[in-house]
Amino acid sequence: xxxxxxxxxxxxxxxxxxxxxxxxxxxxxxxxxxxxxxxxxxxxxxxxxxxxxxxxxxxxxxxxxxxxxxxxxxxxxxxxxxxxxxxxxxxxxxxxxxxxxxxxxxxxxxxxxxxxxxxxxxxxxxxxxxxxxxxxxxxxxxxxxxxxxxxxxxxxxxxxxxxxxxxxxxxxxxxxxxxxxxxxxxxxx
Amino acid sequence: xxxxxxxxxxxxxxxxxxxxxxxxxxxxxxxxxxxxxxxxxxxxxxxxxxxxxxxxxxxxxxxxxxxxxxxxxxxxxxxxxxxxxxxxxxxxxxxxxxxxxxxxxxxxxxxxxxxxxxxxxxxxxxxxxxxxxxxxxxxxxxxxxxxxxxxxxxxxxxxxxxxxxxxxxxxxxxxxxxxxxxxxxxxxx
DNA sequence: ACACATAATCTAGCATTGCTAGATTTTCAA
DNA sequence: TTGAAAATCTAGCAATGCTAGATTATGTGT
Numbered sequence: 001x002x003x004x005x006x007x008x009x010x011x012x013x014x015x016x017x018x019x020x021x022x023x024x025x026x027x028x029x030x031x032x033x034x035x036x037x038x039x040x041x042x043x044x045x046x047x048x049x050x051x052x053x054x055x056x057x058x059x060x061x062x063x064x065x066x067x068x069x070x071x072x073x074x075x076x077x078x079x080x081x082x083x084x085x086x087x088x089x090x091x092x093x094x095x096x097x098x099x100x101x102x103x104x105x106x107x108x109x110x111x112x113x114x115x116x117x118x119x120x121x122x123x124x125x126x127x128x129x130x131x132x133x134x135x136x137x138x139x140x141x142x143x144x145x146x147x148x149x150x151x152x153x154x155x156x157x158x159x160x161x162x163x164x165x166x167x168x169x170x171x172x173x174x175x176x177x178x179x180x181x182x183x184x185x186x187x188x189x
Numbered sequence: 190x191x192x193x194x195x196x197x198x199x200x201x202x203x204x205x206x207x208x209x210x211x212x213x214x215x216x217x218x219x220x221x222x223x224x225x226x227x228x229x230x231x232x233x234x235x236x237x238x239x240x241x242x243x244x245x246x247x248x249x250x251x252x253x254x255x256x257x258x259x260x261x262x263x264x265x266x267x268x269x270x271x272x273x274x275x276x277x278x279x280x281x282x283x284x285x286x287x288x289x290x291x292x293x294x295x296x297x298x299x300x301x302x303x304x305x306x307x308x309x310x311x312x313x314x315x316x317x318x319x320x321x322x323x324x325x326x327x328x329x330x331x332x333x334x335x336x337x338x339x340x341x342x343x344x345x346x347x348x349x350x351x352x353x354x355x356x357x358x359x360x361x362x363x364x365x366x367x368x369x370x371x372x373x374x375x376x377x378x
Numbered sequence: 379a380c381a382c383a384t385a386a387t388c389t390a391g392c393a394t395t396g397c398t399a400g401a402t403t404t405t406c407a408a
Numbered sequence: 409t410t411g412a413a414a415a416t417c418t419a420g421c422a423a424t425g426c427t428a429g430a431t432t433a434t435g436t437g438t
Contacts (some may be wrong), residue, residue, distance in 0.1 A: 003406075007414095036396060046417055048398075057396065113302060116356065129358070146366070152359040153350075153370045160349025161342075167301065169318070170341040177335070181342045185374030192435070196385095225425060235388055237427075246425065 015053050017043045019063045026106040031061070031114060058117065065115035068107045069128040075100050076135035090139040090187040094158060094179055097136075101162040108166075112159065140187055150186070157182045204242050206232045208252045215295040220250070220303060247306065254304035257296045258317040264289050265324035279328040279376040283347055283368055286325075290351040297355075301348065329376055339375065346371045 021042040025034045036057055040047045054060045079096035083089050101108040111118075118126065137151045161178055164170045170178070210231040214223045225246055229236045243249045268285035272278050290297040326340045350367055353359045359367070 035394085037394090047396090048418095049416065051397070052415085112352070112356065118356075146363075148360075149363055149366050150370065152353070152363065153346075153367045153374075156349030156353045156359065156367065157342075157346040157371070157375075158349065159353055160345030160347065163301070163352060164341070164345045164348055167305065170345065171337075174335075174338055174341065177338050178342045178345065181339065181375065182346070185342075186346075186370065224423085226423090236425090237389095238387065240426070241386085 011053075014043060014045075014049075015063075018050060018053060018060065019067065022060050023064050023067070023107065026064070026110065027104065031106060031109065034060075058115070061110050062115040062118055064107065065110040065118055066126065066128045068104070068111040069126075069132045071107075072097075072100055072111070073128070073132040073135045076132065077138070080135070080138050086139075086141060087183070087187070091179070091183045093136065093139045094154075094183050094187075097158045098162060098175065098179065101166070105166060108162065112163075154182070154186045157186055200242075203232060203234075203238075204252075207239060207242060207249065208256065211249050212253050212256070212296065215253070215299065216293065220295060220298065223249075247304070250299050251304040251306055253296065254299040255315065255317045257293070257300040258315075258321045260296075261286075261289055261300070262317070262321040262324045265321065266327075269324070269327050275328075275330060276372070276376070280368070280372045282325065282328045283343075283372050283376075286347045287351060287364065287368060290355070294355060297351065301352075343371070343375045346375055 018039055021039050022034050025038065025042070034057075036047050036050055039060070040050055043049075050060070054063065075096050076093050079092045080089050083092055118129065133151065133155070136155055137147060140147055140150045140154060161170075161175075161182065165172055165175065207228055210228050211223050214227065214231070223246075225236050225239055228249070229239055232238075239249070243252065264285050265282050268281045269278050272281055322340065322344070325344055326336060329336055329339045329343060350359075350364070350371065354361055354364065
């Protein structure tokens, strides 16, 4: 009776195709081009099939966002490991954060602007989000009081830099200087 | 020949009704409830009339966003004047910034998340945006190097705090502590 | 007061979207 | 082979942004 296993595997595979297609279209043409019809055509099934995988369009975006959080956590951890020393590690991680957002703007948009159902201050926190948060915590020194507080603040500053630069409201040329200010000001040792 | 003046005045008045209706509906039901049909019904005209005022729906959002920037600038200036001393002034202004966003979330959303055509790093900067930026610059001390750089960074940090709190990703209860960290870290004297 | 050109407004509709009820086909076990 | 259940499709609804072309109102010149 390996039939149901095969079916489950095929279903999971198809679900992967859906999110991959969504991500790919969003990356090249923006999220407004990611329509349910377009996704259906991409995976060569009809629309109702998508709704057997996801409750609605936003759930597809949220699935992509979760992928993004997993990858962000990995990228931050990698950056942190490159260099053990405190402040330099913080700088590397912050740089990696900005690079992640800059290299995959549509993905970052899904994570922070579109997936409005993904919160994690409350109890219904998704592990992916907590994990990415933990990756940031790692470079915030415990020396200076509340670590969670410092992490939240650093995250907010980095996110603000990403958003204002993406919307063209701060000078892209000054990115590194701003980053230095943030790291020196908020990740002090 | 005061006829054309009267017509222009009535047109301007009607345009004000449109943005006011958009703002009001957005505040109470969210921007997704702000449809062109709904706005047309609200001002008791048909849809094409709206398109004689604004190029498209986004232009209506942008008009509301500009109102928001004007009001933000006023609110920040007011907060700065309450207290002349350096660091305390910065704290007041930062608090005012967060309060503005918290009290009018839909307006803030229009300003930063929706009005994608409103940028001001480039040359096509709208004066309203520059003015709000200037209100923030006022509390950043010129002592420590590049003032524009410091202002951009402070703005980004405040914006990040707003966004992450609005999306439920940082604890609302720790707002004041985070704000203190940002002010102490980025608006140093 | 009246005719007429122009400006203002409306009617009606298109194409697209997210989503779904119900028909139809496929699958697999008895 | 058959028949129930699972998987998939067809076809359509209601809502949206936007617009062409018909219609009405307005102000001017006679």
